[in-house]
Amino acid sequence: MFTPVTKGRAFESVVAQIEAAIYDGRFKTGDYLPSERALVEQFSVGRSTVREALRILENMGLIKTSPGSHKGPRVSASMTQGLSRMLNGAVKVEQISLVDLVQYRMMTGSTANFLAAHLRTAEHLAEMAEAIGLMAGTEPGDSEAFARADAQFHAAIRKAAGNALMDIINNVIEDAIVDLVRDTVDSSPRTGQVRAEFVRTHQEIYDAIERGDAEAAASLSRHSLTAVYGGALSPEERRRLELLDGTASSIAGTTSSTASTE
Amino acid sequence: MFTPVTKGRAFESVVAQIEAAIYDGRFKTGDYLPSERALVEQFSVGRSTVREALRILENMGLIKTSPGSHKGPRVSASMTQGLSRMLNGAVKVEQISLVDLVQYRMMTGSTANFLAAHLRTAEHLAEMAEAIGLMAGTEPGDSEAFARADAQFHAAIRKAAGNALMDIINNVIEDAIVDLVRDTVDSSPRTGQVRAEFVRTHQEIYDAIERGDAEAAASLSRHSLTAVYGGALSPEERRRLELLDGTASSIAGTTSSTASTE
């Protein structure tokens, strides 16, 4: 099944072979790879080499290891976890600024709303409505539960939008923003009247999605983000946000006939 | 009742500590980590444990190892390579579909064009023009150089757009798509007349950016992607692309009335 190693670093060849075996279907999710000691024989390499290869595959989310099993490493093939972990790291090491994050979220969030307005089913709408209900129903002090319900609402929208990549990346971005803002401006969003304002905005977005008004759903998302985070930004940064926000222009242009609210 | 004091796997702790050290700036790009044998002492673990940790960090793109150096693993902190590799894998194991990728690129690419049209300086324009010149000037057979020039053009646009996060992610997405499509439809894009068509499209985008026509720049990007990759997609997938493409609607909406699919 596997051929011994010849060129380059040995563990890289092991990774490549197992990776290929998973990609072209010789191993499917739920299957079990041979045990480390069995792989040692098949590849004719030492155990540490096999283990380093397995660490990489595990890091990529292709396999999961667990001791004690008599079966071997389990093929999981769910790379979303590793993907968002790495994305998180990339955001951290690159020192992404808050305005970059918010601007990016403005793009992805409004596009997700736009797509959701087109593709939403009754089931999706029910999930969104449930999340809004949760938001409105949480205790005024329980900002934790409120944030959870908020995340649930956005997750429902992403699901309706039907783009798996967008789901992953938006998720990471939203987390990163929450982290940043919690550290930066720990003021009082999501409490008191701001809370009610939040619920109202979400309800508006829901209405737009429900009636299939993609433009409105996207626009509401952008306005909402400008309103929420604009206060934490410098005038110069605000200007960058407003480029995408549609006081006059839409996210991708087409000022066309609509949105001349100015 | 009795909880074990021994935490998880040792190498995970090593990864976490080094990762944190890089994230909060104790190591910067270009710095050198202690050598494996030095890390063994500092962490009080075996070398295999350290090595497994280094493999993971290397896989995430945080460090690079090279034998013979008297310095140690080099901190690189460029995760784009690892990210696009994982993205590739995610598509192969069908966690993410090709249409997801293209749709996402449509969003990010057109938004980058939109921002670039607003924010471009003379210097940015010069870079773009140079890249187009390179594209037009490459040998007809040298698709490698052509692809490099193409990437250079897009990099210049991202730079003009001025969003670091968008730069990273677009870069990753573009790489992944190129890889995937090379494997999927190895037909003859970027050769012969298609090549000329490519150059023409890029020139149009340049013109739009140059004159500050953000809407046109964004729209051209979407049309171009639909044209290039649409052929590799099923009708159902094409429809998802066209949702974002603006035969009638812009990426984030504004044409309203188009959305009567249901």
Next chain:
DNA sequence: TCCTAGCATCTGGTCTGACCAGATGCTAGG
């Protein structure tokens, strides 16, 4: 007969010590 305690045996996780090939940098000889 059925059930369960217990053990052999498997798994991954870790450590030690060793060797190799290649790169580095100092040093001795030109």
Next chain:
DNA sequence: CCTAGCATCTGGTCAGACCAGATGCTAGGA
């Protein structure tokens, strides 16, 4: 002063050993 050459460092690999935990068979008790 320059350069050839060697000591020494690096990462890459291997072999062998031990541990803790999970599995599954088996023998003994109900």
